[in-house]
Amino acid sequence: xxxxxLLDNQLCFPLYACARRVVGKYTPxxxxxxxxxTQYIVFLVLWEQKTASVRELCRRLYLDxxxxxxxxxxxxxxxxLTRERSAEDERVVTVSLTEAGLAMKEKARDIPMxxxxxxxxxxxxxKMLYMLLYQVLKETED
Amino acid sequence: xxxxxLLDNQLCFPLYACARRVVGKYTPxxxxxxxxxTQYIVFLVLWEQKTASVRELCRRLYLDxxxxxxxxxxxxxxxxLTRERSAEDERVVTVSLTEAGLAMKEKARDIPMxxxxxxxxxxxxxKMLYMLLYQVLKETED
DNA sequence: AGCAATTAAATTGTATCAAATTAAATTTCT
DNA sequence: AGAAATTTAATTTGATACAATTTAATTGCT
Numbered sequence: 001x002x003x004x005x006l007l008d009n010q011l012c013f014p015l016y017a018c019a020r021r022v023v024g025k026y027t028p029x030x031x032x033x034x035x036x037x038t039q040y041i042v043f044l045v046l047w048e049q050k051t052a053s054v055r056e057l058c059r060r061l062y063l064d065x066x067x068x069x070x071x072x073x074x075x076x077x078x079x080x081l082t083r084e085r086s087a088e089d090e091r092v093v094t095v096s097l098t099e100a101g102l103a104m105k106e107k108a109r110d111i112p113m114x115x116x117x118x119x120x121x122x123x124x125x126x127k128m129l130y131m132l133l134y135q136v137l138k139e140t141e142d
Numbered sequence: 143x144x145x146x147x148l149l150d151n152q153l154c155f156p157l158y159a160c161a162r163r164v165v166g167k168y169t170p171x172x173x174x175x176x177x178x179x180t181q182y183i184v185f186l187v188l189w190e191q192k193t194a195s196v197r198e199l200c201r202r203l204y205l206d207x208x209x210x211x212x213x214x215x216x217x218x219x220x221x222x223l224t225r226e227r228s229a230e231d232e233r234v235v236t237v238s239l240t241e242a243g244l245a246m247k248e249k250a251r252d253i254p255m256x257x258x259x260x261x262x263x264x265x266x267x268x269k270m271l272y273m274l275l276y277q278v279l280k281e282t283e284d
Numbered sequence: 285a286g287c288a289a290t291t292a293a294a295t296t297g298t299a300t301c302a303a304a305t306t307a308a309a310t311t312t313c314t
Numbered sequence: 315a316g317a318a319a320t321t322t323a324a325t326t327t328g329a330t331a332c333a334a335t336t337t338a339a340t341t342g343c344t
Binding site (some may be wrong): 004005010012013014015016017018019020021022023025026037041042044045047048060061062068105108109112113115118119120121125126128129130132133134135136137139140 | 144146147148149151152153154155156157158159160161162163164165167168172179180183186202204251254255257258260261263267268270271272273274275276277278279281
């Protein structure tokens with residue numbers, strides 16, 4: 001028998017399933033705000049720094065421009081942010097939060113707490129999981 | 143400041159990014175076999191048990207029929223499996239591996255090892271991560 | 285200065301995903 | 315038995331993802 005090929009022996013599998021499950025836990029809280037998960041994580045960055053290039057967003061969110069561009073355009077059309085070519089370097093598109101985008105922060109304030117409650121992980125376990133995930137992200141760079 | 147809204151404080155985020163990253167590590171090994179990751183995990187189940195209902199596949203893979211049906215049809219059209227209505231209960235579709243599907247197992251044999259090498263996690267860490275992920279999957283059921 | 289290499293976004297094509305709906309079969313209840 | 319409820323798949327719809335390509339701008343090299 002091929003132990004290595006057993007579904008339950010593959011680390012990738014629970015990782016993949018778990019990510020979809022946890023992202024899904026956000027849906028009931030995001031839906032009333034008319035936000036998707038991807039839009040939400042874009043907001044998380046912009047609530048921190050208010051302005052970012054598309055490149056920076058891609059890097060921080062581990063997403064590529066092919067994914068983010070349409071999401072950003074949608075958010076722009078909904079009035080949550082603006083997209084402008086940089087004057088110094090016209091390749092760069094700078095994304096900036098609008099007042100409406102900033103206002104959304106209040107409505108989303110309690111989401112992390114609510115989702116956290118769904119996970120039922122102890123503090124130590126959450127910290128450990130967090131650490132291991134970032135370790136994998138770091139080790140698999142490039 | 144809103145600590146909870148910081149991107150780096152959200153467990154969901156590295157989980158989501160990490161899952162996509164690790165799935166991406168399979169691509170270079172799956173592409174020569176002309177397989178996608180989803181097709182690969184369907185194979186993982188079928189290499190174990192040769193036959194499964196769509197329902198069983200959905201449950202084991204944490205995917206729903208909306209995702210699996212087109213994948214299974216594609217794999218059927220490529221000759222890797224068959225789909226048949228059960229005689230006893232015609233709601234049930236039974237998926238069965240063909241010879242070609244079984245033969246694929248040989249070609250995929252070394253994939254777990256190759257991908258595992260990319261992750262660079264120690265045995266203890268891998269075990270811990272694995273355990274925590276399954277714990278989250280269990281705690282977030284229903 | 286001028287060309288090559290690089291970089292940033294956007295575009296295109298393929299493959300997922302999940303939620304909601306539909307349709308058919310089966311089970312349960314009376 | 316027959317209606318109602320449940321179950322299983324399939325379908326439809328909307329939003330992602332990523333790879334590969336394209337376009338335009340900038341940088342590096344000579």
